[in-house]
Amino acid sequence: MPGGVFSETLQSITTTKLKELSKKRNHFENQKEALSFKLSNELDQRKKLQLLLHGVKQSFAVTTSITNKSASDNVTKLSSIELLVKNLEKFLAQAEYDPSISDRTLKQWEQNLMQHLNIQSSKHQYATLYGELVTEWLSAEQQQQADNIFNSSSETDEDFQKIKKETVARTEGRANWEKLVFEPFETDQIAIRSYLSSLFGMDEKNEQAKKALNALRKQVAAFGNDLSSPGQFNPAVLHWTINGLISSGLLSDEKRAALKDFLASPVILTEVADVLNMRLVSIDTWEWNTDLAVEQRRHLNGTHHMFIDEDLLEALFLQYIGVKWSIFFKKAFTDFSNFDGAWLKLNKPIPFIDQTRRDYYIGNQSGYPGSVQGKREKLYKSIYFMSQLPDSELDDQADADGAEEAEHQNIEKNHSLRQPAQKMPMQLQTILNSYNPACSNSDTAQQYSQKTRDLAPSNRNAPSVEVDTLFNDDSANSDKPPKTRMEIKQFLLHLLSTEIIINTSLHGEFTCARSEFESFSPSLPHSTIFCVFEFFGLSEKWLRFFQKFLEAPLKFTDDDISAEARIRKRGVPAAHALSAVFGETILFCLDYTVNQSTDGAQLYRMHDDFWIWSPSQQTVVEGWRSILKFSEIMGVTLNKGKTGSVRIASSETNKPIDPSLPTGDIRWGFLKLDPTTGHFTIDQSMVDEHVLELQSQLGDKKSVFSWIQAWNTYAGRFFTSNFGKPSNSFGRAHVDAMLSSFKHIQNLIFANTNVVSYLKDTLKARFGIDDVPDGYLYFPTSLGGLELHNPFIGLLQLRNGVYEEPGKLMSDLFEAEHDSYRNAKKAFENKSPQVRILMAQRYQKNLDNLDPENFMPFDEFISYREEVSVSGKVSLLEVYENLLKQPGKETAGWDEWDMVLAKAIEGGFASAFEGMDVGYWKWVIKLYGEEMREKFGGLAVVDKGSLPTGMVNLVRSGKVKWQG
Incomplete structure (x- = not known):
């Protein structure tokens, strides 16, 4: 929200432009009124048109005249009104002599001129409205404070209950946080060292892990020395440090604005770099030089979080150190995971005998594309392994405002009863019924690609090449890797749903468990942090620095000035780069213990939120046991409300879930996994x-x-995020459910009306403006609109591109595998006896059970489909990748007239919609463009420069302050 000098500047600019606009509008409307009076008294159509033409020239200050013809008339670019006036002067001269020019034609010319006058009146009216909206907005906070004072003495019972509920939530949130943070929790450091020593091979049971640990310790010691070296700060370093701090969410709006000012001044950057270099030299004696104010902020999902308000120079210094350690540990832990023999692989080699038999019967397949197991490892390493730590100084995982997970409030604390044994979903029964070894379809492999295309229709309304070139629309690029934290979480759901489809089809069942640590950041024991870092070889100097950083003197902004600061004894501060280092370093040990206890299973973890799944329930059981052991030793607690497990079966056979696995639902956001x-x-x-x-x-x-x-x-970003992002693995039914939910949301909020009607009524009541076009509400502020977001459009763009029946890909795969088997068998049998004798002689020495005459059984042919691509045009990897894909966006088709309107925008379409979802805006323009053209003569509501739309956009880009 606006505030301080920026708010005053915006108010001043708006007031100045409104005054100037008011003068122009009054002058124009006075001329228009006088002209209307003259026209009402003139009955001759031709004379009436001459009067109107003259009045339009005066109103628009048009100087074009047929008496001033020059050679450049044909090449000079004229505005639409100038061109119209110039032509009508010529046509009226013709009408003076040409009796074939009818009164009907003259009347059409009159209507055309009047339309231009009315359009200009609309532009003035809505420019004034925009300015009034800005003024209303800038005074809203002050008005809110006044309302609060008034309501304190005249509040209703409903108001009182609402305020009481908000106060209780804040008070309880603070009390729970203080109980964690200011009361030390001492873990057993001997037990932690023993646990880590055993885990990392110090007991001589895992020599490769021990070697990888020693290499890691050397890296930690070397980097600690390098980071202490002087002269590291300069203007270039400060640029990425400042940008990272701005996006971290740590600072207030005022301090973020101050940092942006820093970036604009090379002199300030140089001075700041000098000061920070001095602090780096004396890092051994660094400490907090003042008490730190703690601010309680309410998040959109209803939770309250505590943030420290630091001095800007201190915040920059700590941001730099935190980012540097983050990048280092990301690489160091990645090196450890790649150390030969230390980290157990999911993608294991095929046993020698089995591989030799495959080579004999179907030939060497090393030239085929990768495998599903390899793809799983690649996705895990590139997206989820140490995902909270950046790869470089320029990485930015910050989510947009509103992109946060909804909290499930109505949690049953005692999940003692389990649901009945799960039955097979109909979709999976269809797949398995179609998996009949006796079935035969010779064209299955050849038709597979076409079938997958039929499942996901192509974009039939794709814009022309000219439109794509002009607007640089990349909306069809739907398979970009997830970058932000919210995108990473949503992709995890796509992975999970894909794995459910594939594993229940191939293995008959699938087990998943997930959890989250309770209040992980504020509850993380300092003794655990120091013990783990010491184990990894951190020097005494850096251990002392981290201890001083953690043991900060804290004091709430709401407290009385006489209240004393209290020292943090537990937990790490929110939104700090160093906090991510502490948390991820400890949780790396969790990743590794799950890897070791499950023979290579992957723990999909996003900070303190983690998931484990497998077609083998025992694998999940072993992983869960290692999680419980880690939690107990490290002094962290699982969040019961975020903990649950499920076993999904693909047959009527009852397969009860192991009692050692946690009870509870598998949930994320507004989604619940149906077992x-x-x-x-x-x-x-x-x-x-x-x-x-x-x-x-x-x-x-x-x-x-x-x-x-x-x-x-x-209503837009928060709900959309928590409904889950559409993907092929979710299917079209998920998109339809989202559309129905958004309709339900509007019906609940607006009862017998809708959001558009509500806003129109509001504008009429507050500003006396009627007949507001729908497009005005939805058009972007860069064109003078209010930029109301429509969540239905984005979903409808995706709907037709999503698989209607995702599970059908597996039944198609089964058919294709039989076709590939027949082709491989035929190729083997077509080999001459001499060739088979030579092949048998080559492989017989390694195989005792080789049958040189009869081809391998079908079950053996498909036995390693997850480890290697089966020869043929279709593979499980292709199915896996298709299920993971997100649908491309369809956009509304445009014609030449749409192009003309877009090109007519002052500054260009691309400039007006820079950084936006172009496909969405094409849809909006096609849907509302005609009424906007009729009202405003084009797509722009107000003329560029008439109001401070740029400054308004800058202020609106800030985060919403939520009540409570």
Whole structure:
């Protein structure tokens, strides 16, 4: 929200432009009114048109005249009104002599001129409205404070209950945080050292792990020395340090604005670098030089988090150190995981005898594409392994405002009863029924690619090459790797749903367990942190520095000035780069213990949120045991509300879940995994709870701009994020469920109306403006609109591109495998007896059970389909990758007239929509462009430069302040 000098500047600019606009509008409307009076008294159509033409020239200051013809008239670019006036002057001269020019034609010319006058009136009217909206917005906070004072003496019982609930939530949140942070929790460091020594091979049971650990310790010692060297800060370093700190969420709006000012001044950057270099030299004696204010902030999902308000120079110094250690440990732990023999691989080699038999019967397959197991390892390493640590100084994983996970509030604390044994989903039964060894379809492999295309229709309304070139639309590029934390979480759900489809089809069952550590950051024991870092070889100097950093003197901003600061004794501060280093270093030990205890299973972990799955329930059981042991030794606690497990079966046979696995549902955001179908469904009860909260938050917004910003963030981004991102593995039913949910949300909030009608009524009531076009609400602020987000459009762009029946890919694969088997068998049998004798002689020495005459059984042919691609045009890897794909976006088709309107935007379409989802805006423009053209003569509501739209966009880019 706006504040301080920036707010005053924006108000001053808006007031100045509104005054100038008011002068122009009054002058124009006075001329228009006088002209209308003259026209009403003129009955001759030709004279009437001459009067109107003259009045239009005066109103628009058009100087074009047929008497001033020059050679450049044909090449000078004229505005539409100038061109119209110039032509009508010529046509009226013709009408003076040509009796064939009818009154009907003259009347059409009159209507055309009047339309230009009315359009200009609309532009002035909506430019004034925009300025009034800015003024309303800038005064909203001050008005809110005044309302709070008034309401304190005249509040209703409903108001009182609402305030009481908010106060209780904040008080309880603070009390729980203080109980964790200011009360030390001493873990058993002897037990931790013993645990780590055994885990990392110091007991001589894993020599390769021991070697990898020694290499890691050497790296830690060397880097600690390098980071202490002087002269590391300079303006270039400060640029990435400042940008990272701005996006971290640690600082207030005012301090972020100050840092942006730093970036604009080379002199300031040089001075800051000098000061920070001095601090680096004396890092041995560094300590907090003042008490740190603690601010309690409410997140959109209803939780309260504590943030430290630091001195800017201190924050920059710690950001640099934190990022440097983060990058180092990301690489060091990656090196450890790649150390030969230390980290157990998921993708294991095929046993020698089995591989030799495959080579004899079907030939060497090393030239075929990779395997599903290899793909799993690649995705894990590139996306989830140490995902909270950056690869470089320029990495930015910050989520947009509103992209955060919803919290499930109604949690059953005692999950003593399990659900009945899961039955096979109908989709999986269809797949398995189709997997009949006796079936034969010779064209299956050849038709597979076409079948997958039929499942996901292509973009039939794709824009022309000219449109793509002009607008640089990359909306079809749907398979970009996930970057932000929210994208990484949502891709995990795609992975899980893909694994459910594949594993229940191939292995008959699938088990998954997930959990999250309770209040991990504020509860992490300092004794655990120091013990783990010491084990990894951190020097005494850096251990002392980290201890001083953690043991900070804290004092709440709400406290009385006389209150004393208290020393942090447990946990790490929120939003700090160093906090990520502490957390990820300890949790690396969790990753490794799960890897070792499960013979290479992957723990999909996003900071303190982790998932483990396998077709083998025993693998998950072993992994869960190692998780419980880690938690007990390290002094961290699992969050019962985020803990659960499921065993999904693909047959009618009851397969009870192991009692050692945790009870509870598998949930994420508004999604709940149905243990019977294996599908994620939307929990409507959770949605309804957040709809009530959204209503409350919207009611707290006192300006149209802030209301729309809250709506876009909550109703748009928050709900969209927590419904899960559409993918082929989710299927089209998921998109339909999202569309229905958004319709349900609007029906609950607006009862008998909708968001558009509500805003139109609001504009009429507050500013007296009527007949507002729908497009004005949805068009971007860069064109003078209000930029209300429509969540239906983005989903409808995706819907037709999603597989309607994702599981059908597996039944198609089974058919293709039989076809590949027949082809391989035929190729083997077609070899001459001499060739088979030579081959048998070559392989017989390694195989006692080689049958040189009869081809390998079908079950053996497909036995390693996850480890290697079976020869043929279709493989399990192709199915896996297709299921993981996200649908490409369809956009509304454009014609030549749409192109003309887009090109007519002052500054160009690309400039007006820079950094936006172009496909979305093409849809909006096609949907509302015609009414906008009729109202405003084009796509722009106001003329460029008439109002401070750029500054408004800058302020609106800030985070919403939520009530409570």
